[in-house]
Amino acid sequence: xxxxxxxxxxxxxxxxxxxxxxxxxxxxxxxxxxxxxxxxxxxxxxxxxxxxxxxxxxxxxxxxxxxxxxxxxxxxxxxxxxxxxxxxxxxxxxxxxxxxxxxxxxxxxxxxxxxxxxxxxxxxxxxxxxxxxxxxxxxxxxxxxxxxxxxxxxxxxxxxxxxxxxxxxxxxxxxxxxxx
Numbered sequence: 637x638x639x640x641x642x643x644x645x646x647x648x649x650x651x652x653x654x655x656x657x658x659x660x661x662x663x664x665x666x667x668x669x670x671x672x673x674x675x676x677x678x679x680x681x682x683x684x685x686x687x688x689x690x691x692x693x694x695x696x697x698x699x700x701x702x703x704x705x706x707x708x709x710x711x712x713x714x715x716x717x718x719x720x721x722x723x724x725x726x727x728x729x730x731x732x733x734x735x736x737x738x739x740x741x742x743x744x745x746x747x748x749x750x751x752x753x754x755x756x757x758x759x760x761x762x763x764x765x766x767x768x769x770x771x772x773x774x775x776x777x778x779x780x781x782x783x784x785x786x787x788x789x790x791x792x793x794x795x796x797x798x799x800x801x802x803x804x805x806x807x808x809x810x811x812x813x814x815x816x
Contacts, residue, residue, distance in 0.1 A: 659677070722765070724768020
């Protein structure tokens with residue numbers, strides 16, 4: 637396959653996973669704290685496409701929402717969403733992709749490596765998102781402690797996010813041979 641065909645194929649996969657993440661944003665699972673499947677889309681992208689192309693898919697998704705397309709949770713879009721109190725978690729997905737890319741560069745693309753990189757990426761996403769939340773939330777509502785922020789923004793999502801990682805790893809096993 638020539639370089640043009642490889643680049644075209646890569647762009648198609650990146651676009652497909654950006655769209656998958658958008659569709660996942662519209663899927664809301666009711667619970668005590670409702671959650672969407674966006675994180676699944678992010679980890680499916682990095683798991684199947686790898687860190688480099690997965691990060692590109694995440695960036696395309698975020699740019700589509702930033703441009704005004706209603707691809708974020710609840711059909712929202714625009715800079716206000718990314719600059720809002722939970723926007724740091726969305727920007728943390730880029731960090732998760734970069735972590736995946738770094739881990740793959742050192743350890744390769746095995747299923748174990750993918751699982752490790754997804755868990756580390758999720759931790760990075762939580763760290764960036766929580767710091768962002770604390771910085772953006774405080775001016776409007778008063779200072780918030782780290783434990784309060786973690787109990788509001790991370791604790792309710794740990795188990796659902798680990799389930800989404802498990803689902804992404806399952807999808808990865810089925811699709812990776814077709815994408816490489």
